[in-house]
Amino acid sequence: xxxANAALTPRARLRLAKLIxxxxxxxxxxxxxxxxxxxxxxxxxxRYRTEGAAGMADRSSRPHRMPxxxxxxxxxxxxxxxxxxxxxxxxxxxxxxxxxSTVHAVLVRCRINRLSHIDRITGEPxxxxxxxxxxxxxxxxxxxxGNIPDGGGWRFVGKQQGDRNRAATPDKPRSATRDPLMGRxxxxxxxxxxxxxxxxxxxxxxxxxxxxxxxxxxxxxFADRGVSVQRVLSDNGSAYKSHxxxxxxxxxGITPKKTRPYRPQTNGKIERFHRTLGEGWAYARFYGxxxxxxxxxxxxxxxxxxxxxxxxxxxxxxxxxxxxxGHHS
Numbered sequence: 001x002x003x004a005n006a007a008l009t010p011r012a013r014l015r016l017a018k019l020i021x022x023x024x025x026x027x028x029x030x031x032x033x034x035x036x037x038x039x040x041x042x043x044x045x046x047r048y049r050t051e052g053a054a055g056m057a058d059r060s061s062r063p064h065r066m067p068x069x070x071x072x073x074x075x076x077x078x079x080x081x082x083x084x085x086x087x088x089x090x091x092x093x094x095x096x097x098x099x100x101s102t103v104h105a106v107l108v109r110c111r112i113n114r115l116s117h118i119d120r121i122t123g124e125p126x127x128x129x130x131x132x133x134x135x136x137x138x139x140x141x142x143x144x145x146g147n148i149p150d151g152g153g154w155r156f157v158g159k160q161q162g163d164r165n166r167a168a169t170p171d172k173p174r175s176a177t178r179d180p181l182m183g184r185x186x187x188x189x190x191x192x193x194x195x196x197x198x199x200x201x202x203x204x205x206x207x208x209x210x211x212x213x214x215x216x217x218x219x220x221x222f223a224d225r226g227v228s229v230q231r232v233l234s235d236n237g238s239a240y241k242s243h244x245x246x247x248x249x250x251x252x253g254i255t256p257k258k259t260r261p262y263r264p265q266t267n268g269k270i271e272r273f274h275r276t277l278g279e280g281w282a283y284a285r286f287y288g289x290x291x292x293x294x295x296x297x298x299x300x301x302x303x304x305x306x307x308x309x310x311x312x313x314x315x316x317x318x319x320x321x322x323x324x325x326g327h328h329s
Contacts, residue, residue, distance in 0.1 A: 007035065007036050007040070010056045014048070015034075016034050016041055016044055017045045017047070017048030017056065020045040021048050027041045027042045070105075081095065082107060082112050089104040130193060130194060131193045134320060135227040136193065137194075137230070137232070137233055138190055138191065138218070138222075138229055138231070139193060139232075139234075139270040140214075140234045141234065142211070142237070143274040143278075144185065144186055144187070145187065145278070145282045146182060146183075147183050148287050148290045148293055149162070149168070150168065150289045151165035151168065156286040157286075185202050186204065187202050187297075188200065188201050188210065188211060189273060191269055195321055197227075197305050197321060198273060198304055198305060199217075199221050199222070199301070202297060207239060211245065215252070216248065216252065231254060231255045232254050232257065233267060234256070234258060234259070236261055240256070280300060281300040305318045
């Protein structure tokens, strides 16, 4: 496509050039017709004479030589300071004797001008990926939330009232100091890598048999929506390292994958979903009991999948499942 300020499109250039070269119209008259200068009209006519219609295409305006361009060796020093020490343009420019604007231009060109683009541990640029089709990869994990006592938890009612609510909640085991043990809710989550469509269930543990049941029901849930799961990515938790998990994946025709040890970034999509889950559902409002909160999970999952615009894809996740009515590609 022509750039935003171009007076002529490739098709208009061809018409202009043909009028001058083949029609033998005066360049000044043709230039007036196309509202360009005579110099521009003659230039396109000359290019048409030498190159034909192919010469009317857009060309890069980048110069052939750039004598003032920052030398490659200096670019490497700027990038090294940014990666290894996470310095800003002013600090790097002070060390290397360069204007901060020059350093910033180099960082932008190398796409490391924002520290959020660089891995905090390795200092390397973050490599993002996304599978091309729904079901090509699903992510699974478990996140935990403390159960809410009857009357509300301390986040909304304060520490003292929260402790009283815990003590008054019936049928709860107690610790050695007689404090009530509220326990935790284990939320087993599944998210599709391509669409970010999510599936979640709450259970009392994270054992292999529980995780396998969640996987089987999630695969069936995705199948009802026309998605065939091919691979599953998990961390190295005991449930996912078990032989039972491998056997269950084999029975479902799914290839199990594991993240690198101590590298939660590999499973970053579901880790980020857990944060959204906490902010949007678990701690979003006051719940009078754990039962009330659990009853709100299906509704929030529906809102997340069907109505909430996902920042990474710019639309609700369900919009990427093309088999659904109204979402054909």
